[in-house]
Amino acid sequence: MGVEGREKVKVLDIGAHALSGQLGKTIQRLRKAYNLSLSELAEQSGVAKSIISQIERNETNPTLATIWRLSQALDVSIERVLSSGDDEPFIDKTTKGDTPILVSDDGKVRLGIIGWIKTVEWLxxxxxxxxxxxxxxxDAHQRGSIECLSVMDGEFEVEVSGQIQRAKAGETLRYRCDRPHSVRCVSSTPGHATMVCILKAAVMD
Incomplete structure (x- = not known):
């Protein structure tokens, strides 16, 4: 191995040590979010139970291949698993013109994506x-997902599996969204709300 190769390995080792504290915690929280035992995760990922246990206790720095197998078994991206902690303060700004917009099939509902791209797989x-x-x-989101609709103006109606509930300004509807669901503006004036979707992979202590 040449000097450049050794330097790359050194950098990767340093990065692995820096991530180790957060990595073990992330793997453990995701495993518990799916209600998986160490044995079950080992069976689904092909990674030895003892190795997973060491990772969760931050006693080892796994290879990229091991992290990839665990991320596949936990149904999250490798970036999510490797994401570092939030110790570094920052302020991020997205302008109105840069906010992505989704439009309903009837063209009457517009959703501005104001969530952070780094949390899109769980929030x-x-x-x-x-x-x-x-x-x-x-359409249905992944099993166990919950959606929250907080109304600020107008009135909305949510329908899930034949059940219908309405909410006016100042009210919030929470409902399972792991099955087909519909949101309607039922007021005679335009409606405004925020919608938060908490997916199954969310880390909730």
Whole structure:
């Protein structure tokens, strides 16, 4: 191995040690979020139970291949597993013009994606603006997901599996979104709300 190769390995080792504290905690929290035992995660990932236990206790620095197998078994991206802690303060700004917009099939509901791209696999949130009568039909998200719709203006109606509930300004609806669901603006004036989707992979202590 040449000097350049040794330097690359050195850098990777330093990075692995820096991530080790957060990595073990992340693996453990994701495993518990899926209610998996060490044995079950070992079976699904092909990584030895003893190795997973060492990773969670921060007693070893796993290879990239091992992290990849664990991320596949936990149904999250490798970036999510490797993401470092939030010790470094920062302020991030997205302008109105840079905010991605999703539009419903009927063109009457607009969702501004105001959530952080780094949390999209476990937490998503949107700024919802709807014309009277606008309908947002959504397919089922991953099993165990919950959606929260907080109304600021107008009135909205949510339908899940034949059950319907309405909310006015100042009210919030929380509902399972791991099955097809619809959100409608039922007021005679435009509706405004925020929508937060907490996916199964969310880390909730």
């Amino acid at each position: 998503q949130w949107y700024d919802v603006n709807a014309e009277p009568g606008g309908v947002l039909d959504s």
